[in-house]
Every structure is written in C-alpha cells, then in structure tokens.
Amino acid sequence: MMKRDVYTDEHELFREQFRKFAAKEIEPKIATWNHDGITDRETWKKMGAAGFLAPCVPEEYGGAGADFRYDAIIMEELAYMRAHGIMTTVHASICLPYLMTYGTEAQKRRFLPPAVSGDLLFGIGMTEPGAGSDLANIQTRAVRDGDHYVVNGGKTFISIGQLGGAYVTAVKTDPGAKPAYKGVSLLVIEADSPGFVRGRKLEKLGFPAQDTSELFFEDCKVPAANLLGKEGEGFKMMMEKLQQERLCICITAIASCRRALDDTIAYTRERKAFGRAIAEFQNTQFTLAELATQVQVGQAFVDQLVAAHVRGDDIVSEVSMGKWWTTDLQKKVVGECLQLHGGYGFMKEYPISQDYADAAVQSIYAGTNEIMKVIIAKRLGLGS
Amino acid sequence: MDLVLTEEQEMLARSAREFVGGRSSLRRVRELRDSGDADGFSRQLWREMAALGWLGITIPEAYGGAGLGWMEQMVVLEAMGRGLMPEPFTSTVLLAANALLLGGSDAQKQAHLAPIAAGERIAAVAYQEAGSRYDAHKVATAATRSGGGWTISGEKIQVLDGHVADVIVASARTAGGRDDAAGITLFIVAADTPGVTIERQSRIDARNAALVRFDGVAVGADAVLGAVDAGGALLERVLDRARIGLAAEMLGSMQAAFEMTNEYLKTRVQFGVPIGSFQALKHRAAKMYIELELARSAVMGAHRALDEGRDDATVAKLASLVKARCSDAFVLVGNECVQMHGGIGVTDEHDIGFFFKRARVAEMTFGDAAFHRDRTARLEGY
Numbered sequence: 001m002m003k004r005d006v007y008t009d010e011h012e013l014f015r016e017q018f019r020k021f022a023a024k025e026i027e028p029k030i031a032t033w034n035h036d037g038i039t040d041r042e043t044w045k046k047m048g049a050a051g052f053l054a055p056c057v058p059e060e061y062g063g064a065g066a067d068f069r070y071d072a073i074i075m076e077e078l079a080y081m082r083a084h085g086i087m088t089t090v091h092a093s094i095c096l097p098y099l100m101t102y103g104t105e106a107q108k109r110r111f112l113p114p115a116v117s118g119d120l121l122f123g124i125g126m127t128e129p130g131a132g133s134d135l136a137n138i139q140t141r142a143v144r145d146g147d148h149y150v151v152n153g154g155k156t157f158i159s160i161g162q163l164g165g166a167y168v169t170a171v172k173t174d175p176g177a178k179p180a181y182k183g184v185s186l187l188v189i190e191a192d193s194p195g196f197v198r199g200r201k202l203e204k205l206g207f208p209a210q211d212t213s214e215l216f217f218e219d220c221k222v223p224a225a226n227l228l229g230k231e232g233e234g235f236k237m238m239m240e241k242l243q244q245e246r247l248c249i250c251i252t253a254i255a256s257c258r259r260a261l262d263d264t265i266a267y268t269r270e271r272k273a274f275g276r277a278i279a280e281f282q283n284t285q286f287t288l289a290e291l292a293t294q295v296q297v298g299q300a301f302v303d304q305l306v307a308a309h310v311r312g313d314d315i316v317s318e319v320s321m322g323k324w325w326t327t328d329l330q331k332k333v334v335g336e337c338l339q340l341h342g343g344y345g346f347m348k349e350y351p352i353s354q355d356y357a358d359a360a361v362q363s364i365y366a367g368t369n370e371i372m373k374v375i376i377a378k379r380l381g382l383g384s
Numbered sequence: 385m386d387l388v389l390t391e392e393q394e395m396l397a398r399s400a401r402e403f404v405g406g407r408s409s410l411r412r413v414r415e416l417r418d419s420g421d422a423d424g425f426s427r428q429l430w431r432e433m434a435a436l437g438w439l440g441i442t443i444p445e446a447y448g449g450a451g452l453g454w455m456e457q458m459v460v461l462e463a464m465g466r467g468l469m470p471e472p473f474t475s476t477v478l479l480a481a482n483a484l485l486l487g488g489s490d491a492q493k494q495a496h497l498a499p500i501a502a503g504e505r506i507a508a509v510a511y512q513e514a515g516s517r518y519d520a521h522k523v524a525t526a527a528t529r530s531g532g533g534w535t536i537s538g539e540k541i542q543v544l545d546g547h548v549a550d551v552i553v554a555s556a557r558t559a560g561g562r563d564d565a566a567g568i569t570l571f572i573v574a575a576d577t578p579g580v581t582i583e584r585q586s587r588i589d590a591r592n593a594a595l596v597r598f599d600g601v602a603v604g605a606d607a608v609l610g611a612v613d614a615g616g617a618l619l620e621r622v623l624d625r626a627r628i629g630l631a632a633e634m635l636g637s638m639q640a641a642f643e644m645t646n647e648y649l650k651t652r653v654q655f656g657v658p659i660g661s662f663q664a665l666k667h668r669a670a671k672m673y674i675e676l677e678l679a680r681s682a683v684m685g686a687h688r689a690l691d692e693g694r695d696d697a698t699v700a701k702l703a704s705l706v707k708a709r710c711s712d713a714f715v716l717v718g719n720e721c722v723q724m725h726g727g728i729g730v731t732d733e734h735d736i737g738f739f740f741k742r743a744r745v746a747e748m749t750f751g752d753a754a755f756h757r758d759r760t761a762r763l764e765g766y
Contacts, residue, residue, distance in 0.1 A: 281663055282662055282663035282664045283663045283664065283667060286664050
C-alpha cells in the first residue's frame, strides 16, 4: 500500500506494537468469542494494562494523552483482524469523549481512570425501540428528585450491553420542550444503580461476538451529579460527538474492505476452475482491479478526514459523505468478494461469509446512510 | 398476457424490416442531416409509408385507417427505429392522431384522420413550454373567448416536426393558474393561420422540432378538441400512448445498435484475437442483451394492454414503466456500443454515434427515466 501521510513514524511504531499484542492476546480468541456471543473481561483488562484501550485519555486521568490517530490505528487493526467483539470504538472513541469534553472535574476523576484500565467499560444508550435516527423522539424519562434523577424507560441495540459498567444515556428531562430536542439530556447511568436492569443479549445477523443488548430502567435512581453538561443540552452534545462516531465507521469500513480484498486475491490465485487459477480470468481481474481502486480511493478520503478531524476542523458534511460512501462500498466489496469465492463463499469455513453478514449494519447505525444524505443536502443549502 | 407475435404480425414485422433496410439506410439519415434538408425527412418515403398503410394502422377503417392494433404498429415502429427514420411519425401518428381519436368529435376525426392516414397531412402537438419540463400541465399559453371563438397567445417549444406541420394541436390555458391541471384546453390550429410563427430547431439526433408562437391567433369554436378546460387529462392520455409507441421505436434502435456492435466484437482483432473473445466484453454484451430483452417484454406488455382496452390508470402505469425501462436501456446500449467500438466509435464517419445521440434525445422525450419512476411512485400511491 502507498505510504499514508496521515500517520507518522511514531504512529506506525505503535501499530506494530499493537499488532504484536493483538496477535497474541486477541486473534486466538476470536473464534471462541464468536461462538459464545460475547468477549471476555480479561482481554479488555489486558488491553487496558498494555495501554491500548483508551490512549486518548489525558495523562492526568491515567491515559497517554494521545491524539485520535492512535484510536484509529487500534480500530483499523481490530477490524482487519475481524476482532469485532472488542469494541474499543464504542468504549474509547465514542463514549469517553463525552466525559472528556463535557464532564466535570469530579466526573473525569471518577470515571476516566477505570475506563483506561479496563475495569469500567462504557456503552452508549441512545437508541430506543421507537427512536433510531429520530433521536429527539426518545421516550426514556428522567425526573429530578432532590439530588437524584428517577429514570424510567428502555434502550435497545446497546453495544457492550452485558459487559458494560456504565452507559452514557440519552433521557428526556423535559417532555414538553419545543422543539423536542431541547428536552433531551445525557446521564451517566451505572450498571449497579438500583432499578438498572440488563435485558436480553440480542440475536443479530452479524457481529456475533458483540454483546448487543436491551437495557431497562425501572425507577432507576441516578445521582444528579451524573448529569453531563446541562439539562436540555444532550441533543447538541450528541450532534457534536457524532462526527467522530461516524468517522470511526469510515475507518473500520475501509479496513474491512481491505481484509476482504486481500483474502479474496489470495483465494483466486489458488482456486482452479476450467484448468487454471480463477485469477487468470479477465472477469476476476477486472472485478478485483475495480474494487482495489475504489478501496484505495476510499482510504485516501478517510485518511484525509482523519487528518482534518485531528486538526479540529468542522467536517460534518465530509464525514457524512465518507460514512455512506465507505459503507456502501464495503457492502459491495464483500458481496463481490463472496461471489468470487463461489460456493465456498457461502460456507462458514470461509470468513468472507461472516464479512458479508457483518457489513450489513454499517450502513444503518450511527445514522443511516439515508440520514447522511439528508445532512449533506441540508449543508448544500437544499430543502428547508 | 401473451408476449408473442402472431404469424400475421411476424410477417408484417419482416416486411417492415425489409422495407426499412431497403429504403432507409443510415446513409440516407446522414445525408438529410448533412445537406441541411429543408424538411429534414423524405416526403417521398412518407407517401410510401402511407401506401403501405403504416400511418393508419390504429386508425379505424371508418376514418381511412386499417383498424388494426397497437401490436401491429409496434412491429412497424421497431423497424423504423432500426433505421432511425426521421419521418414525422411520432408527431403525426403517435401524438396528433391519438389526440383526435381520444378527444375529437366525429367531424374533427372525419376532417383530419383520413388525410393523416393517407400521408397528405402532417400534424404536430404543441404542449411543452419554457420551464414546463415534463409537466404537461404547466401551461402559460392563454386562450381567451372572443366573439364566437377563441384568441390564443403564447409560445411552445420542442414541438416535434412543427416546422413541417400542416396542422397543430396546441394546449392553452382557459382557466386557472399556470400550474393547475384543470383549466387546460386543446385547440386544433391550421399552421397557416395568421399569427402563427414557426421556427425550426435543430437537435443532436438530427430529428426535427420547432418553436411555435401564437400571437393573437383567432380560431373558431370548432377548433376546441375535447371539452373546454378538460384538455389536461386528455393530453396525459395522449402522451401515455405516445410514450408506449416511442418505446417501441427505441427498442428497434437499440436492437440495431446492439447487432452492429455484436458484429464488430466478432470481427475487430486486437492482441491477435477478436475482441469479442475477451471475457470482460462478453459479459458486457450479455448485460446489454438482458436489458434489451427486458425492454422488449415491457414494450410488448404495454402494447398488448392497449389492444386489450385496459383502463387509463393501467395504461398510465405501463407507459411510465416502459418509458423508464427503455430510456435506461437505450442510454446504456448507446454508451456501451460507442465504448466497444473504441476510437472509431467516436468519429462521425461511423454510424454507431447516431444511435448514441438518438438515445439521449429519446430518453428525454415525453419524460426521462427519473421522471417516470417518480410518476410510477405517485400513480401507485407510494
């Protein structure tokens, strides 16, 4: 692959170190996790101990004070390895930024060090059965009662739903607010709070090792000190942090494309049909040449997004473009690669079949690809 | 629904193909274009087409036609499409004759249909205006009552074969605002009526169209085609039939371009072998063939529905379906055929470019694929 300018020599050194760690501590366990439908706490703690869990947390809270590119390297390597159950993306790159940006000093001191060590895993509670992309419409209600909030409601499709110790949760604090989004707030809800109930671990099409679950709050008592920012600002905070969340999807999408492509190139050189390797057929060559081109173009764009994001640019439109384009590309790449595997592509024995299932959700979560186009169109000055 | 031709239709198709092959080469089309011919088509050939009965296929015998069906007309249109014939069939037969058949009084039919079938009268339908795009209900041209008749003022664009028309069917607003579906009336206007000016437009497909201006054009009460204020709905019915007919012509054109290209793939040698032996080109040729066959089924289905007298709502849906599919397919075939011809394909001396250019114009005539997909969604209530 062409040298990637966004990553410096130090970054690449870190990548090498992480690869060595992952080859020993992660890769051998992937099959077990996929079979069990969940990862294990020990591995997360090993990640923390080795400094790979949340390197972006500032040093005074136990982290390395690294820039976002270190997170990006970890998620790239994990995606390429197909270790989708270790969701550092959710924990470190999506949840912890809420604490780092909006948390009080007390909240940071309390939550960040155990998050870095892996003793406390974070998940994010946004989605509800009736509110996916339409986040302003959530129904989970939080009512202030002295120095507590009493929370009632339920969340679904929550990543790290079984292993998580705390959830950055979107709640309605003012159901009468107009517009509705002004009634949304964010609470850190800990799993040992009275009234916090873990629901089922959900059966999914893809990502078998991810413990995606339902969560319920039954008169759940949450200290008022766990409020992030101010009441009514939850929606605004989420909109600000979704840029990084969507960028993470772009990064993993391209990494998954590269893995599918590399495996398929190897397969077509070995597999023989009509007396020769199928890599000798023009259809195979053209298909893979086209896909490799698109993946390379996508990688260039995503790297550019990473650089701009690290600089702190407002790239809401561009990240939305990247999110729909790279995930559509991923679905195309795994589809075409599966086809080139022929009948074996349909067999669990070949990871491309799992890639195919895993790709499906990429165009859905973190805002569907249709929502991405709405955002882009709005920023083009189209519609009201 | 049977999607096969009867023996008689097969025979008609064969003779139509032979006639077009013998009398209308692409060289003739090229000469008409390059010579800047005043008519842009051959009146001699038009008379021969009339003599063969082609102009009155769907016109009842009582009005001088053959009283046959749309399937018969389909095979003739396909043949015309193969030769990219620029004769004014779309305007005179698909648009004007259908407007008369669907909306005309007996006297109007008597007056116009027989001369049309005989090839003695060329007719155009003027319904598009600047900014109306594919919405035939956006009409600013106004007709006001004066004396016992009407006075018409306004400008129409892209009037197919308007420069040679003897008679023009024009839409004009008689009530309501510019964008209202109601309040539109169709008028039959002789092209030589004082106040009518016609300016020929040239198009990339070497077909013919014109700007038609009406400047206080006075017509009698008997010029109204159909009911006053009800011309919008009538126009939609006419356009749906024209869309279906045009799709048949497009099908013939794409079939011819495909055959020409298939032949080229078998004869052009590169790297020591015919280029058609390369897998990448075989697959793309197969893709075109699939699109062609799907288009053929859609075209036959729509024509069959007209012959079976299906209701207007069904015809409208089929018209949009067939026009969307043929628009996409013809543009694909046009692009691919030029690409597969390589460098020679983009020269003017090679004929394949005529199909490419015709594809783009036909795509946009009576609504492009995006318009018809959107219309389908509306008609189906999605």
